[in-house]
Amino acid sequence: MLIKQLSVFVENKKGRLSAILNILRDNKIDIRALSVADTRDFGILRLIVDDPEKAYEELHKAACLVNLTSVIAVGITDRPGGLADAMDCLSAEGISVEYMYAFISKTDDCASVILRVPDKDNEKAVDVLSKDFKILSSNEII
Amino acid sequence: MKKYWNESRECATLHEMRALQSFRLSQTVRHVYQNVPYYKAKMDELGVTPDDIKGVDDLSKLPFMYKQDLRDTYPYGLFAKPLDEVVRIHASSGTTGKQIVVGYTRKDLEIWDECAARALTAAGGDHTDFMHVSYGYGLFTGGLGVHGGAEKIGMTVIPVSTGNTQRQINIIKDFGSTLICCTPSYAMYIAETMQEMGIKKEDIKLKAGLFGAEPWTQEMREKLEDMLGLKAYDIYGLTEIIGPGVSFECEEQTGMHICEDHFIPEIIDPDTGEVLPEGEQGELVFSCITKEAFPLLRYRTRDIAVLSRKQCSCGRTLIKMLKPRGRTDDMLIIRGVNVFPSQIEAVLLSMGNSDPFYQIIVDRVNNTDTLEIKVELSDNMFSDIIRSVEDIENNIKSAIESTLGISAKITLVEPKTLTRFEGKAARVTDKRKLLD
Incomplete structure (x- = not known):
């Protein structure tokens, strides 16, 4: 079970990030999780939103450079070593992680982790993780 | 110290120069017509034969050559001598990866050395000097061009080429370089690096620099002269014609004397091709009248310049071109x-x-x-x-x-x-x- 993540190219210049976020606000799109990866000259804003298709369309219309990527959302119990266990599962299978970010779920004591693995490994990663962890659907990320 | 490298040519009367140019031009046109089918076709198209070109006044009858002609005939299509007589190839960058290729016979190299030697002499150089060549060596004409002129004079040549600035400065200081040539921007970089290294201009022996291959301003000249403790001279050339030494500055520093006994300059209206009178600004056009392997006639340089025959205090009568004022194409x-x-x-x-x-x-x-x-x-x-x-x-x-x-x-x-x-x-x- 994979969920859709939006990635938006953000030039390092004043007001760019707020311009992009304003497009989402104007279209009543709710952000559930985000991370920003930055380099000296540009950043990539990664977003999990309530309506990724609509967000994609609106951003695209506004001439933003945006794409939709499949990522894995995993619920990890909030205890020492929880994330390490999940990573062990992946590394045992030789699956590498391109990037990840976490946020705290409002409803239970789980942390939610968004994982990006190489596209070819998506299925296998979901398989091995689902043995011990809860794979979250987009509805479950609140 | 010699004031001129070749006084009889550099200080010839206008009458002598025109007679020499006329003779050489008519000979070269004949040579090109017979050996370069590409140019012969261009002349035939205009109905011009070598017999029509008796002297410099007939120059404007000849067809122009453009950079595109050099690309269309890549690599050897414009060579006027068999390749076994060509002893050197140089090339410059082209617009689409295709290079501009030029060739030199032994005599062509001698002409080049002669022109570069005139430039070095005009900058106050003689056989006692240490010539530090920081132009790039290779297909680029800068390094080897000045190198040849300096050797001809009998200077002690230090062929450093580009790069490794700190090492360059140590060489300038330790080897006792008295003349330097490079691009003006690299000279500036050398000057700044010298300051960073704590080396003062009094610690080095540079007395003159020949800076070319890119445009520079009077302000930059003053800065270079002050920072390096030398006199800064402009030198002009282009691969298609021969390389550095087509024209050069003298101590008056008010324009560059063209070696017009080898390269006849014209200023034309870039739109109509019409030849403009002396003193007017337009596109600079050169005709090579002594070269054997690659004698371009009426080559459009795309450089915007002005020619002047005003008497020069240095005594040279060679026509002067004022610093190019830009270009007619989009080349940077x-x-x-x-x-x-x-x-x-x-x-x-x-x-x-x-x-x-x-x-x-x-x-x-x-x-x-x-x-x-x-x-x-x-x-x-x-x-x-x-x-x-x-x-x-x-x-x-x-x-x-x-x-x-x-x-x-x-x-x-x-x-x-x-x-x-x-x-x-x-x-x-x-x-x-x-x-x-």
């Missing part, structure tokens, strides 16, 4: 390297960017030219993974570097953010102040 000279925007476009196209939007920004920071290329990312280039986007940036950067031979800063920007132009895109922003 960046760190001494010729760059055409179309080369950059070709690189972007070759990287799968089917409709590249880009902007070229040239600036001069701390007296060194900088080249920045802003490229709009397209949908198919973008990825959510930083590394992939950085790879695109790096691939463009290295492709640009290997095509142009100079480094560039690549900045990826969002789509539709660069200014759109109607018709011919003005994709170049040149922030350098190269003219006074």
Whole structure:
């Protein structure tokens, strides 16, 4: 079970990030999780939103450079070593992680982790993780 | 110390010069007509034969040659001598990866050495000098051109070539270099690095510098003279004609004397091709009248200049050209390297960017030219993974570097953010102040 993540190219210049976020606000799109990866000259804003298709369309219309990527959302119990266990599962299978970010779920004591693995490994990663962890659907990320 | 390298030529009367030019021109036209079918066809098309060219007054009857002609005949199509008589090849960058190739016979090299020797002598050099050559050696004509002239004079030549500035400075100091040649921007860099190293101008022996291959200002001249404790001379040349030494400055520093007994200059209206009277600004055109292997006739340099026969206090009668005031095409000279925007476009196209939007920004920071290329990312280039986007940036950067031979800063920007132009895109922003 994979969920859709939006990635938006953000030039390092004043007001760019707020311009992009304003497009989402104007279209009543709710952000559930985000991370920003930055380099000296540009950043990539990664977003999990309530309506990724609509967000994609609106951003695209506004001439933003945006794409939709499949990522894995995993619920990890909030205890020492929880994330390490999940990573062990992946590394045992030789699956590498391109990037990840976490946020705290409002409803239970789980942390939610968004994982990006190489596209070819998506299925296998979901398989091995689902043995011990809860794979979250987009509805479950609140 | 010799004041002139070749007094009888450099100080000839106008009458003597025109007689010599007329004789050499008619001979060269005959030589080219007989040996270069490409140019013969051009002459035939205009109905001009070698018999019609009796002297310099007939020069304007001849057809022009353009850079495109050199590309169309790549590599050897314009050579007027069999290749076994060619002893050297040089080349300069072309716009689409195709280079401009020129050849020299032994006699051509002697002519080149002669012209470079005149330039070095005019800068106060003689056989006792230590000539520090910081122009690049290789297919670029700068290094070997000045090298040959300096050897002809009997100078002690130090062929350092470009790069490793601290080492260059140590050599200038330890070997006792008295003359230096390089691009003016590199000279500036040397001067600044010297300051950083704590070496004063009193610690070195440089007395004169010949700086060329790119435009520079009077302000830069004063700075260089002050920082390096030398007198700074301009030197002009282009690969197609021969290389550095086509024209050079004397102590008056008010323009460059053209070796017109080898290269006849004309100033023309770039739009109509009409020859303009002395003193008017227009496109500079050269005809080689002594070269054997690659004698271009009426070659359009695209440089905008003015010619002057005003008497010079140095005693030379060779006609002077004032510093080029720009170009008629979109060629940029960046760190001494010729760059055409179309080369950059070709690189972007070759990287799968089917409709590249880009902007070229040239600036001069701390007296060194900088080249920045802003490229709009397209949908198919973008990825959510930083590394992939950085790879695109790096691939463009290295492709640009290997095509142009100079480094560039690549900045990826969002789509539709660069200014759109109607018709011919003005994709170049040149922030350098190269003219006074």
